[in-house]
Amino acid sequence: MIRELELEEALVLVKRLLGRGELNEAQKAVFRGVWSRQSYQEIIDAAAEHGYYYSLGHLKNTGSELWQALGNRLGKRVTKHNLHEVLAHYQQTGNGSGAILRHQDWGDAPDAAVFYGRSEELTTLHHWVTQERCRVVAILGMGGMGKTTLAVRLAKQSQDAFQFVIWRSLLNAPPVEETLKEMLQFLSEQQEVDYPTSLEAQVTRLLHYLRQHRCLLILDNVESILQSGSSAGSYRLGYEEYGLLMQRIAETEHSSSLVITSREKPRDLARLEAVNSPVRSFTLKGLALSESRAIFQSKGCFGIADSELQTVCEHYAGNPLALNMVASGVQELFDGDLAELLPILHEGWLHFEDIQDVLSRQFERLSAAEQDVMYWLAVNREPVSHSELAADVVSVPSKQQLLEALQSLSRRCLIERNEKQWSLQPVVMEYVTQRLIAQACESIRQQQYDWLTQFALLKAQGKDYIRQAQSNLILQPLLECLLSHWGNCKTIEDQLKALLEKQRSAAPLQPGYLAGNVLNLLRQLRADLSGIDCSYLSIWQADLQDVKLHNANFAHAAFAKTVFNRTFGTVLAVVFSPDGEKMATSNANGEIHLWRVSDGQCLLTCQGHTNWVRKIAFSPSGSVLVSASEDRSLRLWDTESGRCLRTLVTDTPSIFYVAAFSPDEQTLVSGGDDAIIRFWDWQRGICLRELRGHSGWVLSGSFSPDGRLVVSSAADETIRLWDAQSGKCLRVLTEHRSWVLPVLFTPDGQRLVSSSLDQTIRLWDVQTGQCLHVLRGHHRWVWCIAVSRDGRLIASGSEDRTIKIWDMEGHCLRTIRGHTEQLWFVSFHPDSQRFASCGEDGTVRIWNVQDGKCLKVIRGYSDCIRSVIFDHSGQRLISGGKDQLIRIWHGPTHQHLYALAGHTGSVLAVSLHPDGRTLASCSEDHTIRLWDIEQQVCLQTLNGHSGGVWSVVFSPDGKTLASGSFDETIRLWDAQTGACLQVIPGYVTKTGLISFSPDGVHLAAASNNRNIHILNLQDSRQSYYLEGHVNWGRTATFSPDGQLLATGGIDETVRLWDLTSRQCIQTLTGHTGWVLATAFSPDGRWLASASCDHTVKLWNIQTGECVRTLEGHRNWVWSIAFSPEGQFLASASEDETIHLWNWRNGETLTTLRSQKLYEGLQLNGATGLTTAQRLSLRTLGAVESVPESQLEPCMSAQVS
Template identity: 40%
Template sequence: IMEYVTDQLVECICDEIAKEELKLFTSHALIKAQAEDYVRNNQVRLILEPIKKRLLTSFGTQEIENKLKKLLSTLHRDTPEYAAGNILNLLIQLDVELRDYDFSHLTVWQAYLRGIKLYNINFAYSDLTRSIFTDTFGSILSITYHPDKNSKLFAIGTATCEVRIYEAGIPLTICQGHKDWVRAVAFSPDKQTIVSASDDQTIRLWDITSGQCRQTFRGHTGQVYSVAFSADGQTIVSASDDQTIRLWDIASTQCTKILRGHVGAIRSAIFSPNKEIIISAGDDRVIRLWNTATGKLYQSLYGHKGYIYSVAFSPDGRTIASGSEDQTVRVWDIGTGKCLQVLEKHENWVYSVTFSRDGRIIASGSEDQTVCLWDISTGQCIRTLSGHSGGVWSVAFSADDHVITSGSDDQQVLSWDATSWQRLQTLQGHSSRVCTITMNKDGNMIGSGGDDQMVRIWDIDTGTCLRTMQGHTGRIWSTAFNIDGTTIASGSDDQSIRLWDVATGLSLKQFNGHTGRVYCVAFSPTKNLIASGGDDHTVRIWDADTGECLKTWTAHEKRVHCIAFSPDGTTIVSGSDDQSIRIWDVSSDTCRHTIKTQGGRIWSIAFSPDGQLIASGSDDQNIRLWNASSGEFVKALQGHTGTIWGVAFLQDSTSLISSGDDQSIRLWDVASGQCLHILREQFRVRSLVSSPTTYRIASCGNYEGAITLWDMNNNTRIGNLKSERPYEGVNIKKVKGLTEAQKVSLMVLGALDT
């Protein structure tokens, strides 16, 4: 019967569109935008797709679009009906570019616009109730549910520096104030506030209703990876890259205890349900148990063979779960300290573990893009939830255990029914942040890549985007032109390196071999070789013509973040999380020098154009210069007040530029080590590059996707390169049916309230 009714509906709708006489098309929604994902996907499959196919048997795509445009112009203003939303959904189904449409003063109900680009669409005075849009968050680093079983609130911490609070998938509140990634979020036991921890080294307490920051806790000297409330809501525990755990009194914001003992970053720390114990874990592969009252360490648990990213207590406080870089989840007895189970199913690092509220299931999220659900009594994986296209950073159960929600590097929040495993909801984010820029040897083109997984080629003189290349399925961390500027290479979270033709934008090759994110790529200036480094601690050398991996160097002990060829192509230098710089001989396959810097992780590295010096930037806020032949330390350039993300020599080798967390670009005299000039930005400057032929430089790092051009002859900003955002030019003046948080998000993505 349902099949018959659906067929009749499809036939009637097609007939109404063909005759341009609307009845059912006006009175019935073809899909329900806010329905559970599996319901809406079925509606698209059973209704929208057959309508499209049937219309295409009689009309061409352009003719259908013209009919829908004509019907749109006949709709009644300010009248409650579904026609406008149906038109939008049909145009999307037809893959029509949505540009310059006028929906002003119309009721636009049930339009599903997540992941859809809208350019110069006029929604002024429209009613957008129950329509769904893309959100502004980037990677989802943390998720937490409201503790009330009757509440549908959950919060996320994002790579766009925000805490966002949702109810049933609709953004209610945006908490803004952090200046870097928000690594952890947690609701207070009294359900009135939420606490967050950030890479900006602060912890903030927010009012759930207003989104206002009530308190800021300062004291950590490194990224804060974890934060949690005690059960009585009076104390916060935090864990940081500075190798400390801190306890904070909420009323006074004072740090009451500092716990030391870990060696390396501490990724996770939480209270036991009775507040008597704190468990912590991190890069030293050890789980530590502390007495909350005394701050004394009383037990250490060994067994993991990689960084431990997450620990969780069972609701009864008797069991611990931990997730690690070694791809396992381990379950521990807190009384004996013994490992009860090793849960193996994931194929990559485990970032997040959590217990269901009834204590029967553990959920784990992994870099392998899946969520695994484990039966604690048997240790068996009872379900694997797929759907993400990036690593899963966080996973959480709702307070009633009915819903499982995960957040990922793919800028999506996915929710599943915990009984049927049906997908209930997808929240789609968008971040335009540019993470990497490179310049060709002529200094007239820039290549860029970032959070939106696109490689772009820009004409510096005109400011236009010449090519946009799609293919990666993860954030792009690094780009590099070959010597003649005809090819650009890109390295990505998706563990691949891709080569692209600059003239056509076509993908030429894909190199696979890394077993983690690819953070850096570089072309040899003399041969058709590519060097790369990444999460798997390796430096790899590739034949750019064949795609063959010629060499794999494994001397680094941690992630390789940066790499560079010497000007003559005979030497490669690499920098790593292991605080070392290694100088490699390309022909002999040997590491000539290992430099132990003692200055924290190495984020950026560069050869001087004359090949005599190497510059490095690191966590300790210093730029260091090294003799490229001997590896000996030459001098340190001091002045930055945060991590240094970028270093580059200007063309004459006598000047150096640098950038970092302190939102500055600095120009240095290499000989004297003096800072000659400081350029100020409003965001941390993630990447910078200098022209080989002029004194122009480019920098990037903000979340609006802009690349800034500077003239270093007179130290001035000369322009911006910026791609179109998903809702560029969309008019939302006096729209109805959106929360204030939704309006803010739309404007960040390009919409105008004018």
């Protein structure tokens, strides 16, 4: 007889089956209700009692998706009627437990192949973690004692006792939040996406997994986060929360183990340690005589007497690293005869208290070239090749001398070699880094620039994660050293700038890193660099991204390996050339950039499109690039010159979302908003064939590798396979439940991969059309996917701001974070070892597939303005935009007054309280902020939404604040206290804006289900929706008398609704792009609408006539607002401007724009910049005397 499961048992089983850490509230409500045999209406009523309001359709869809997901995992159909039986049978037959799956992430754990002795220590530690199940074990000892090697051996020997093993090194001092998130991703099998906001809650979440599974966590080099020069075990400033993490793991009941290695015991563990405590520490002593002998023998030192060896071992405390160095020295200096070393030891010349003694003496014996190499290896912080070092070092005359220095250092056991790369051991790296910082500090204090000319303290063009480590572990400690000397930041700033002046006077344009170091230090110090004079200086490895250089002077500067922001905001697509040497990106400005992959330099910019470029693709030869744009054209570009070869348009203008070449490069396939797939002879500009069958926008299309098939996907939720020769539709795949975005062939042509707004990725068999796997894990729309060239991996990017790497069996291998807003595109490099991503946050990122580390970030800069309103006096305008600021402008004088900072994502909407003083803002960072705009302070931050907040509005009486989010909820807040009063799920998504009726009783919400929801806030039973738009709604605005509602959507129409009859009384047509905003004039006689077509239109409410079209913006118009008296209209745009209009005559009164990032930056005579860089810097405000007409269309980067 099969035992009936209890509800909580069943919930745990379901979460394990679906691989989810937690179900959302709607899923839990449906599951609990159905398990208790409630009807959907009963579930709705029960949820309402707890403050959750669901529509019937929303809950039915939630249930259907849940049963389908369970069915896919169980291999049988699941319904609400057989749920009890299926889960009980699964549990009872043993399938519910299954074999223990072992998951391991060794991070950058070193190879422990060379291992001397330590058998007793290993036995004790193994017993502690496997048998006694100690929660925290600390392996302690001085540097070089072999703690890391022992920890690796312990983990390898103990791994079979644990379901999860994860190794992380703290050598580069990652923030605790980063370490926690990596652990949560791994232990949740990449399912964790929306992390708790507080660190305490994140640790609690980690403990949930430590109780659920036996996990072995290893944190190596913990001393890197401990404070030097203070009481032992104290944490560095900013790293104290690691103590909370260790304390919670130590004090909470679970069967997992945390192993740490450190040179000193963290003070939290010292307090918790006891004989029978689950917290233990083990201090390593020196090696025994036999183990020490093995080290000397490995260096060729044989025939050593026990007494001689004993003397040396006692002198060096049996330290393995010290003995290694000594053995190398004995072999090199005394031909392996240890006896010759003993007189020197007896005379006290080689005093030893710590490994630092040995390192210091070794360092002093090095040649200048060897010391330089050691410094550069410390700067690079990971293994580097000979050629990379040669590119860094300026003081070693030849590559041969560099190689000789490397070989010499290797013989001295100071550096390690691995696969043609060189690196330092952690203890050596720390010593050399400290020496580097001390030398830099002294040079700055003494105003001596020569030494700082030889070494870059930060490599601006290096890998992103290394650049972060250099910032944290070199620049910041150096500034702290200077602060301890001078006592204030202003003196540091003055002294650094004085160094620039000193070099310019004594050695203008001297090659080297001084100016780059100074600029990077000033950036780290957050100093104001406006007006800084860097003329006639060599600017090497300077990171000038997101640095305001207003009126700075870089005239006649020599740039090399310096990084600036680029002139783009939202990046919509990224692809690699077939040879992997170039990368192309497209953006919301209508531009296409080509980049050199090796160093991230922009080679050229293709300009010609006048609207967003959604898709780009290289031809198989890489010589041509095709682009598909919302300006209703396809363009073909020469990838060498950037010249537009041809423009393709349809007879009936259509927005293009699809463009792809055939394998033979002769044919182009396209698709767009007219639901037609077209084949083109692109060289002649002729449309060869039109394929019809889709009933919605065609969003993706591509040829099979052999060119015989074409696959397409569309907003009609289907995928279609076509015969490329005949144009016949061979198969329709219909299992996605929302728009199907990209669909791709695998390289062997046997399978398809698709992603959808239904949050899933699916793998299909091309021959049968069968869905092979459903990949679940993203918690928002999955906008993009890519398949590696070797056919082994899938990358996916989502609205949830994560990238996931999957294998072809549907297993999520890794979840990668870094983007701060939604992903638009991912693309694998041809080597299948790297991939690129781009998104709404204006960045392009290149990642390492193996470890998920970010290798390079290319940052755009945009002051795109998303929202604008007038204050109640009509004298001031308030705007919010992509620069994360809220700006206050004085209308009559057109002056920017001040800005409010605090958001960490784009500011998407602002709303002014009836009191005229309190402002609400909402953002992509998931928060709402309340501000006092007179005092210019943030009053409070409202948290609760789990997605970007796209709309915020005060009720007419000012008591309530409403917000709409991409998390598919509307929230009502107490405007005074900030308390969340109500959560209304299932009505609004990213596309929708909300507004209050003038009496405050109703709330209108535009939605992606084509309906406009009218919510009665006093009686939810009186809520209803308006049907009429044929695609997603975007905006909904009440008329001043509350009798009408104006709505707009991506069907390019404005609709007027009579709210008494609930009927659409007029459909206003004329826009040629999505309608993004609507606004009634204060007297209610006129309606304004803003669109993606760059225009604002004015409509007569009575007649429906378009009385005026306001033209002047160069990109999407996101927001519009009438002044309180109705005389003026303000519009905010993607083109970074606010236009103030006299809307009655169409006159532009003024254009408001914030100061650009590099406004007034002088570049006259500067060298080392590509043409693309110069044009970009000019666009961002830089000035130089060379006219653009004299710049070459393409120029390679010049580097010294």
